[in-house]
Amino acid sequence: MLSRRSFLSTAAAGSALIGSRSVAPVMAATGRSSYSHAELEWKVKRHDFAGLTKHDLPTPNLVLDKDAFDKNLQTMASHCKEHGIGLRSHVKVHRSPEIGMLQIKSGAHGLCCATISECEIMMDAGAPGILWTCQPVGPNKFSRILALIKKDPTFMFAVEDPIIVDQLEAFAAAEKVTFNVVVDNDIGIGRQGVMPGTEGLELSQRVMKAKHLRLGGLMGYSGAASHAKGWKHRSEVSNDQVGRLMESVRLCRKAGIPVEIVTGGSTGSYNIDSQRKDGLTELQAGSYALMDSNYYHIGSQDGSESYNDFGIALTVLTTVISKHYPKKVSVDAGNKSMTQPTDMVKGRPDLRVERAGAEYGRILWDEADPEPKLGDQFDIVLSNLDMSVNCFDRMFVCKGDQVVDVYTVLARSGPSQH
Numbered sequence: 001m002l003s004r005r006s007f008l009s010t011a012a013a014g015s016a017l018i019g020s021r022s023v024a025p026v027m028a029a030t031g032r033s034s035y036s037h038a039e040l041e042w043k044v045k046r047h048d049f050a051g052l053t054k055h056d057l058p059t060p061n062l063v064l065d066k067d068a069f070d071k072n073l074q075t076m077a078s079h080c081k082e083h084g085i086g087l088r089s090h091v092k093v094h095r096s097p098e099i100g101m102l103q104i105k106s107g108a109h110g111l112c113c114a115t116i117s118e119c120e121i122m123m124d125a126g127a128p129g130i131l132w133t134c135q136p137v138g139p140n141k142f143s144r145i146l147a148l149i150k151k152d153p154t155f156m157f158a159v160e161d162p163i164i165v166d167q168l169e170a171f172a173a174a175e176k177v178t179f180n181v182v183v184d185n186d187i188g189i190g191r192q193g194v195m196p197g198t199e200g201l202e203l204s205q206r207v208m209k210a211k212h213l214r215l216g217g218l219m220g221y222s223g224a225a226s227h228a229k230g231w232k233h234r235s236e237v238s239n240d241q242v243g244r245l246m247e248s249v250r251l252c253r254k255a256g257i258p259v260e261i262v263t264g265g266s267t268g269s270y271n272i273d274s275q276r277k278d279g280l281t282e283l284q285a286g287s288y289a290l291m292d293s294n295y296y297h298i299g300s301q302d303g304s305e306s307y308n309d310f311g312i313a314l315t316v317l318t319t320v321i322s323k324h325y326p327k328k329v330s331v332d333a334g335n336k337s338m339t340q341p342t343d344m345v346k347g348r349p350d351l352r353v354e355r356a357g358a359e360y361g362r363i364l365w366d367e368a369d370p371e372p373k374l375g376d377q378f379d380i381v382l383s384n385l386d387m388s389v390n391c392f393d394r395m396f397v398c399k400g401d402q403v404v405d406v407y408t409v410l411a412r413s414g415p416s417q418h
């Protein structure tokens with residue numbers, strides 16, 4: 001293994017050969033220390049983060065700002081507590097068992113998962129109250145919900161079609177188990193769910209008649225409300241869409257069906273949904289833990305254009321790897337990190353992000369102070385957490401620049417997503 005000292009002296013010797021854009025001057029200019037890659041990976045494997053800063057990491061890499069992250073968890077948990085609404089945090093944006101368990105520790109009573117593999121990984125990590133916000137279709141998914149309910153009798157999932165309700169009842173009877181389900185209502189997203197109202201009532205009645213299914217409650221995710229710009233407009237959209245879900249709830253209760261759980265909501269509508277007297281019993285918000293540039297622009301309740309309720313906690317750290325043209329440099333975070341023109345450079349509103357290929361991104365400016373240099377590093381605030389996080393298998397947890405931990409992104413694509 002190359003020691004840190006021998007790596008630095010090798011780099012210094014090389015600099016004489018390759019001229020002014022060599023590695024050593026770039027390192028010297030940035031004033032950074034460094035570990036060889038092997039040393040770094042060995043330290044990470046041993047969870048020995050002493051002396052390790054984010055600038056020692058290979059780039060591109062996910063970096064989690066621990067202070068902002070902790071504050072986000074706290075803000076959401078205390079808001080829910082104060083307003084008497086439950087929190088079943090969605091894990092689809094981080095897919096990390098460590099983060100899921102921290103959400104539980106900070107006050108969430110359960111976790112929502114978008115895929116069956118997310119459910120499996122979060123349950124393996126010890127998370128209670130898992131709700132799969134999707135309907136199981138086909139034998140593979142049926143075998144897996146069976147394994148999950150045997151492991152944790154509180155496990156729940158969504159249903160939204162009478163064909164599946166009947167199949168589940170027959171399957172559960174044969175396996176001698178009872179499945180907990182919520183009836184999913186399409187309150188505006190147009191991708192899944194029964195029509196709220198009579199259809200919501202009828203499917204709930206069908207579940208009630210099935211001896212091996214237990215109706216936990218009703219669900220309705222308002223995707224349109226989550227990113228609606230401006231708090232007043234967002235309130236109108238959310239209240240309209242949650243109102244549709246409440247029509248199903250009202251009909252069910254009128255028909256004598258107890259509806260314990262009414263689940264939905266998001267990071268954008270958390271402080272709107274929590275105000276309704278006749279609304280959700282729990283929030284499914286997820287992005288609040290990490291935040292992204294799309295959410296940053298939806299506007300706050302106090303009228304400001306940025307959404308300041310939650311801080312930007314997750315970024316992709318990238319390095320300037322080429323500088324040849326005026327007013328632009330190339331960085332090493334490109335399409336493989338799912339960077340987009342709607343991303344932002346943290347702390348640098350004078351810089352813009354552009355795609356430049358699979359392994360390349362571009363940072364551009366009209367007037368920049370200071371101008372980015374070769375070897376500089378930037379934190380890119382992502383537009384779409386779900387997609388970018390899916391490209392990495394770990395995130396480095398930092399306090400300031402100091403690395404203090406590493407969290408796994410276990411439920412990402414690859415074997416864990418089968």
Ligand SMILES: Cc1ncc(COP(=O)(O)O)c(C=O)c1O
Pocket residue numbers: 090092093112133221226264265266267268284285286287288
């Ligand atoms: C069903 C469901 N519930 C809740 C959420 C959480 O939304 P957010 O991450 O915007 O808080 C999502 C996000 O896509 C979702 O699909």
